[in-house]
Amino acid sequence: MKPKTIKIIYWTVTALFALAVLQSGIVELMQTEGSKQVMDMLGYPQYLNTILGVAKILGAIAVLQPIYKTIKEWAYAGFTFDFIGAMVSGIYATDGTAIIVVPLIFLAVMFLSYFLWKKVENLQKNQTI
Numbered sequence: 001m002k003p004k005t006i007k008i009i010y011w012t013v014t015a016l017f018a019l020a021v022l023q024s025g026i027v028e029l030m031q032t033e034g035s036k037q038v039m040d041m042l043g044y045p046q047y048l049n050t051i052l053g054v055a056k057i058l059g060a061i062a063v064l065q066p067i068y069k070t071i072k073e074w075a076y077a078g079f080t081f082d083f084i085g086a087m088v089s090g091i092y093a094t095d096g097t098a099i100i101v102v103p104l105i106f107l108a109v110m111f112l113s114y115f116l117w118k119k120v121e122n123l124q125k126n127q128t129i
Contacts, residue, residue: 003123010116017109018060021079025056042093052082063113069121076114083107 028035028049035049055078062068062075083103090099 003120003127006116006123007120010113010120013109013116014063014113017106017113018064020106020109021056021063022060025053025060027053028056029053038099041099042089044089056082072117076110079110080107083110 030053031046031049036046039046039049059075059078062071063079065072083106086103087100087107090096090103094100
């Protein structure tokens with residue numbers, strides 16, 4: 001695949017991922033009825049919505065910015081913990097498959113974004129040598 005194609009795919013996947021996570025963070029910060037119901041169903045306190053909402057918004061910004069690589073790495077790690085935690089919580093608290101499958105889909109898209117980011121970084125590193 002050409003470097004330009006890889007960059008376009010990376011930014012497309014990453015932007016869509018960041019938008020989805022940003023939307024999720026905003027919904028959690030707004031304390032919508034749906035977000036409250038999910039917390040109740042999983043047995044978590046309502047204030048966790050605020051913590052997760054702020055973390056997701058900051059993480060979406062971190063994933064999109066190209067300057068601070070360590071912060072970007074930590075954002076990807078934080079999303080990994082969030083999605084795995086959501087999946088495991090869903091397994092223990094419900095019988096529904098959607099609450100288990102959705103975090104896996106987000107995790108897959110996030111890993112694709114991460115993989116492509118590393119590929120773009122390697123391409124840029126090789127071009128400067």
